[in-house]
Amino acid sequence: MRKFMLVAVVLAASVLPVASSASAAGVSVVHLSAPVSGLRYDQKTVHAHAGKVEIIFLNRSAIKHNVNIESGEHELGHTRTVSRGTVKVTVTLKAGKYNYYCSVPGHEDAGMHGTLIVS
Secondary structure (H helix, E strand, O other), rough: OOOHHHHHHHHHHHHHHHHHHHOOOOOEEEEEEOOOOOOOOOEEEEEEEEEEEEEEEEEEOOEEOOOOOOOEEEEEEEOOOOOOEEEEEEEOOOOOOEEEEOOOOOOOOOOOOEEEEOO
């Protein structure tokens, strides 16, 4: 009986990682961050695959920041504005170049923007 239980536990454990990976399949994850000081993102260019893209933004600063994704003049998604925290947004994107920026007044003009390249 113990041998049967051990085999059952091992089989169940071997299936769990596959199930959790499968639920995340097809989603590109992009990490953006803002440093403790300055009006900028740590990354000027990031890459993702076409389809669902999850953007995880870590703001290390006490200054409030966010991430907005746009194509031309069209906003496609945005995070909440936070200080010292992590927020995320998921968007569906086709192959192409997209702009990301902080919409807090003055931040984009000060250099808080970058390019997301989707292939």
